[in-house]
Amino acid sequence: MSASSSRPSYAAVLRLSHARRTFGAALLGRLSYGTVSLAMMLAVNRATGSYVVAGTVMALFGVMSVLLSPARAALVDRYGPRRALGPMAMSYASLLAVLAAVSWRPGAPVALVAGAAVAAGACTPPLGPTMRAVWGEVVRDKALLQRAYGLDGVAEEVLFVSGPLVVGGLLRFAPPAAGVALSAVLVASGTLAFVSSPVVRGVRPTPAVKSARRPRGGRALLQPVVVAGGVGLSLGAVDLLVVAFAEQRHHGDDVVAWVLAALSAGSALGGLLNGAFEWRTNARVRLPLLAAGLGLALAAAGLAPGLLALTVAVACAGLFVAPALTTAYLIADESAPPGFRTQAGAWVNTAVNAGGSAGAATVGLLVTHAPLGLCFALAGTVALLAAAVPAGSRMPTPTTA
Incomplete structure (x- = not known):
């Protein structure tokens, strides 16, 4: 991406070098955050037969994902997106795959379901904050950066609206656990494509100065x-x-x-x-x-x-x-x-x-x-x-x- 543009518009943002590839990869990974909540809730409820368990598991997953977000972001700042996001995304995707496997049919052990969900929440990769940090690193023109952030925000709205629709369509042909598995595939493929982008490869960790x-x-x-x-x-x-x-x-x-x-x-x-x-x-x-x-x-x-x-x-x-x-x-x-x-x-x-x-x-x-x-x-x-x-x-x- 170039540092600035003479035409500060949404089109100018997407014309920046490698912008479409980088942004598209990040959005693919972030789509998993729009699909995982509904899919996980339905899968856990179906596997355990309990709304109480499903609600509790979702609450624990959310708490781990939200409260540990700054700590995971600190790893990205310290080691850079390529070194930090890859292991996080693979761990998160693997744990979602485990959760999908154990919740595929009714009768799953509650402890195993809850353990996989909580562990997955602890590993949620901060794709949104990292994408916004990448925008800030490579776009120096303030007007163009405002457009980039605006585009990012609107895209995020669309993802969280379309995510449940994707899960709803999938449920016509497969059990809810398939939605959890799809979330794993989305975050893994999106993150790997994101960190392999030339733009992200060029972002180096900045040591925290005194x-x-x-x-x-x-x-x-x-x-x-x-x-x-x-x-x-x-x-x-x-x-x-x-x-x-x-x-x-x-x-x-x-x-x-x-x-x-x-x-x-x-x-x-x-x-x-x-x-x-x-x-x-x-x-x-x-x-x-x-x-x-x-x-x-x-x-x-x-x-x-x-x-x-x-x-x-x-x-x-x-x-x-x-x-x-x-x-x-x-x-x-x-x-x-x-x-x-x-x-x-x-x-x-x-x-x-x-x-x-x-x-x-x-x-x-x-x-x-x-x-x-x-x-x-x-x-x-x-x-x-x-x-x-x-x-x-x-x-x-x-x-x-």
């Missing part, structure tokens, strides 16, 4: 991490709130899928517009405004009198999601001291995922005891509070692995 441990090394990382966590928490709440809305208004389950699809469509559109727009304001100024926009839109969704109004409000909320996360990743990348670029992105990624889990758990307790409109307002308030984090706040610089 100056990175000074306070300014972690300056302003708190803002993107907290805002990302607030966005994730709000989104985690929305999923269950839409389900509750459909039940209260006596709509079918298919309605839930359409409303959440509107959220994803809004996010994809917002990401495209954000990446294409020539911003004159600083990213640290834009980030709280985007988070506030999300919060206000979610609060407005709680006032929706019917399904159409809710769908429109949720789609409007989605317009702020991808731009907020893309901006958070940009700030984290700019704030990262030498040797911490992948880790910085991984902290934002971890905050989003952890926030999503916390939001789902919290609203699950609230929705049966509080009016639905109030629950939507509280979900929006979380994003508003996250927007209030000062841009100059500090957090400890992540430690090396």
Whole structure:
């Protein structure tokens, strides 16, 4: 890839040397993250005959995957993508293959199923943070980097929407465990193609210098991490709130899928517009405004009198999601001291995922005891509070692995 482009557009991003090959390989591997959750949940439930076990296994898998993400990203920063991602992906794929094998038929030992899932979660390769770090390494023009991050964010939205559809299509011909096996194939082939790209081969690990441990090394990382966590928490709440809305208004389950699809469509559109727009304001100024926009839109969704109004409000909320996360990743990348670029992105990624889990758990307790409109307002308030984090706040610089 070249360092800059005279035409800062999405097409210009993809015209960079080896960009399509590198980005396409990363997306192939990341598609596995869109397929694995549904496939694993269905496979474990079928193998053990227990929703409780399936839910517990998924929770443990998610905890290991999310909480260890910064540590795995630290290995990428320390040893480089080629040396770190390959072993991680092969370990992760192998453990998913074991899980697929033991859950192929009913009657699998719970301990073996849970052990394979937990171990796989601990090895999840940080393909998203690494791809964003590669963009930051090779694209020096800020306007073009914004387009690259915007394209990355929109593509990620598409992957997480299409992943369950792929699993649904596969279930017409094979048991759920086949979806787990497919996830293993996707992550292994995608990662190997990614690390063999000339662009990734050219990325060398950057030693963490002593100056990175000074306070300014972690300056302003708190803002993107907290805002990302607030966005994730709000989104985690929305999923269950839409389900509750459909039940209260006596709509079918298919309605839930359409409303959440509107959220994803809004996010994809917002990401495209954000990446294409020539911003004159600083990213640290834009980030709280985007988070506030999300919060206000979610609060407005709680006032929706019917399904159409809710769908429109949720789609409007989605317009702020991808731009907020893309901006958070940009700030984290700019704030990262030498040797911490992948880790910085991984902290934002971890905050989003952890926030999503916390939001789902919290609203699950609230929705049966509080009016639905109030629950939507509280979900929006979380994003508003996250927007209030000062841009100059500090957090400890992540430690090396």
